[in-house]
Amino acid sequence: AQSVTQPDIHITVSEGASLELRCNYSYGATPYLFWYVQSPGQGLQLLLKYFSGDTLVQGIKGFEAEFKRSQSSFNLRKPSVHWSDAAEYFCAVGAGDTGRRALTFGSGTRLQVQP
């Protein structure tokens, strides 16, 4: 079974600083990987996804993520954080070729942005 680890529960960065949120997954085959963002009181919004091909994927709101098979990682990055990026971020993995359509989510990383 697949699993996802987000080692950082809470991260604080200054506005304008760069950001990297870590995600490690466990899955035997090529995974489908996702990053979602959840603002307070809201549902989850898809930021970006990786299925195959280019390992660097671009998403909405200026986010990008890089799939590194050798490290089983899919870290999320943004070069310059805005105050509106404060939210909780979830990494998720899908079972891809097994046909099982459910995603497994990490425990989330809460991002705080200081002015």
Add this chain to the structure above:
Amino acid sequence: DAGVIQSPRHEVTEMGQEVTLRCKPISGHNSLFWYRQTMMRGLELLIYFNNNVPIDDSGMPEDRFSAKMPNASFSTLKIQPSEPRDSAVYFCASSPHSRDETQYFGPGTRLLVL
């Protein structure tokens, strides 16, 4: 284009009462998922449907929980009887029929059982 619609958005009830949560998936999507989110356990998959058929209900906590999908545009999650430990945010998500496993989430129902 409307996203996933959930109702009610907030529900406050007393222990022992029946609670019914509703979800309308995005038109044309053939997979539907129910999740529960709590501080202690994070985001948990309760059950999911493909083409209105329940595929995996291993996440349903116990017999007090039941879910139905009578047609492609409607699903319910019922808790009977409700207990305080059921207090959580319940999300519905849908996914299109394709290799794409992207799930689109509704705004959630915040349930408080007193």
